[in-house]
Amino acid sequence: MKSCFVFGTRPEVIKIAPVYLYFKNLGEQVIAIATAQHREMMDMMVEVFGMKPEYDLDVMTHNQSLNTIVARVMERLEPVLMKEKPDIVFVQGDTTTAFTACLCAFHLSIPVAHIEAGLRSGNLYDPFPEELNRRLIDISCKYLFAPTEKAKQNLLREGIEENRIFVVGNSVIDALQLIRDRVNMISLRRKFTDSDGYILMTLHRRENIGERMRSVLRATTRFAQETGIKVIFPVHKNPRVRQIVSEEVGNNPSFILIEPVDYLHFLSLLDGAKFVVTDSGGVQEEAPSFKKFVVVVRETTERPELIEAGLGVLAGTSQQSVYSALNQANDKNLSSSENPFGDGKTSERIYRITRGDNVWC
Ligand code: UD1
Ligand code: UDP
Numbered sequence: 001m002k003s004c005f006v007f008g009t010r011p012e013v014i015k016i017a018p019v020y021l022y023f024k025n026l027g028e029q030v031i032a033i034a035t036a037q038h039r040e041m042m043d044m045m046v047e048v049f050g051m052k053p054e055y056d057l058d059v060m061t062h063n064q065s066l067n068t069i070v071a072r073v074m075e076r077l078e079p080v081l082m083k084e085k086p087d088i089v090f091v092q093g094d095t096t097t098a099f100t101a102c103l104c105a106f107h108l109s110i111p112v113a114h115i116e117a118g119l120r121s122g123n124l125y126d127p128f129p130e131e132l133n134r135r136l137i138d139i140s141c142k143y144l145f146a147p148t149e150k151a152k153q154n155l156l157r158e159g160i161e162e163n164r165i166f167v168v169g170n171s172v173i174d175a176l177q178l179i180r181d182r183v184n185m186i187s188l189r190r191k192f193t194d195s196d197g198y199i200l201m202t203l204h205r206r207e208n209i210g211e212r213m214r215s216v217l218r219a220t221t222r223f224a225q226e227t228g229i230k231v232i233f234p235v236h237k238n239p240r241v242r243q244i245v246s247e248e249v250g251n252n253p254s255f256i257l258i259e260p261v262d263y264l265h266f267l268s269l270l271d272g273a274k275f276v277v278t279d280s281g282g283v284q285e286e287a288p289s290f291k292k293f294v295v296v297v298r299e300t301t302e303r304p305e306l307i308e309a310g311l312g313v314l315a316g317t318s319q320q321s322v323y324s325a326l327n328q329a330n331d332k333n334l335s336s337s338e339n340p341f342g343d344g345k346t347s348e349r350i351y352r353i354t355r356g357d358n359v360w361c
Pocket of ligand 2: 010011014172202204234259260261262263264266267279280281282283286
């Protein structure tokens with residue numbers, strides 16, 4: 001059985017790599033296809049996981065539009081799939097790469113497996129355009145690998161047949177377990193800071209770019225100045241994000257602004273943080289494994305498990321709501337590293353299910 005794994009952005013590599021490596025280590029025929037929707041940030045992750053994509057579609061353009069990504073991936077992926085004739089195509093998450101690869105495979109009558117199926121915020125415009133991408137992928141693929149029971153229920157509510165849905169956990173936990181024990185966390189993060197107990201921040205969502213992002217940064221500035229807590233912030237490569245960050249906190253001594261870091265360094269920074277402020281999906285899923293409370297700076301969430309378990313707060317994006325969430329987070333001390341998103345066995349489950357062994361379900 002020949003399996004193609006298509007990915008293009010940083011989080012897709014992180015969450016596909018453990019599944020791809022699991023298949024590969026068992027001697028399965030695997031083909032890695034990088035769209036390179038993210039050039040530098042994808043390459044960084046591909047290297048960490050030791051992947052060597054057979055194909056690199058090199059689609060990224062500076063300040064790319066969503067439709068440009070769709071067009072370039074579609075045009076460049078089709079001949080690859082036609083040549084390779086895989087039995088199955090794996091896509092992950094809700095990016096434009098994932099949606100387009102799914103559509104391309106569907107048009108060629110190749111079955112698709114969706115890793116991280118069933119996440120829903122309930123608002124088509126938040127996250128934008130990811131909520132639409134998820135729904136379109138989930139309608140059309142053969143295997144829906146839902147990370148949690150809640151994700152499965154979302155799919156059932158939409159009328160998706162139960163025999164296509166498998167609750168397997170989130171492969172991000174497999175990824176962090178693969179990486180975590182490889183390195184000395186403390187020495188890695190000493191490249192950026194002499195002491196622990198800082199806030200780790202990431203921001204990049206399209207729907208937050210603009211006033212929302214400015215409000216989050218202003219609230220964090222106020223909190224950091226009042227408490228003396230530093231903020232370590234690897235700034236996403238998106239030029240629109242960079243402009244806002246530079247205008248709002250570029251010269252602010254409370255902020256340690258750094259380039260995006262590879263996965264080893266990011267986990268080391270997570271490990272040393274007091275708590276996390278983020279609009280990222282993956283970071284919300286990883287933080288519980290490091291006992292870090294998460295301030296989710298978004299208006300909606302598709303990861304209610306975090307909030308319901310008391311491991312994070314949905315802070316919104318107004319200055320006042322973010323500022324009070326930061327104060328709330330400052331008082332938290334999580335004691336358990338139990339993670340509601342997975343147990344590190346997702347790749348194994350996906351392997352067994354696609355091989356017809358449903359023992360896990
Ligand atoms: C994309 C995904 C989002 C995911 C995020 C992960 C879509 C619609 N969005 O959003 O779901 O959470 O990736 O980070 O697919 N850039 C570089 N180098 C890089 C990466 C990005 O220069 O390595 C710049 C480019 O100018 C690019 C811009 O960032 O045009 C935005 O990248 P894009 O992939 O279009 O959107 P993201 O906001 O990163
Ligand atoms: N991450 C990383 N380096 C960074 C910032 C984030 O390795 O400088 C990792 C992080 O651990 C998480 C993933 O990137 O697994 C999240 O990516 P992002 O926030 O870009 O996308 P999302 O998860 O929101 O789709």
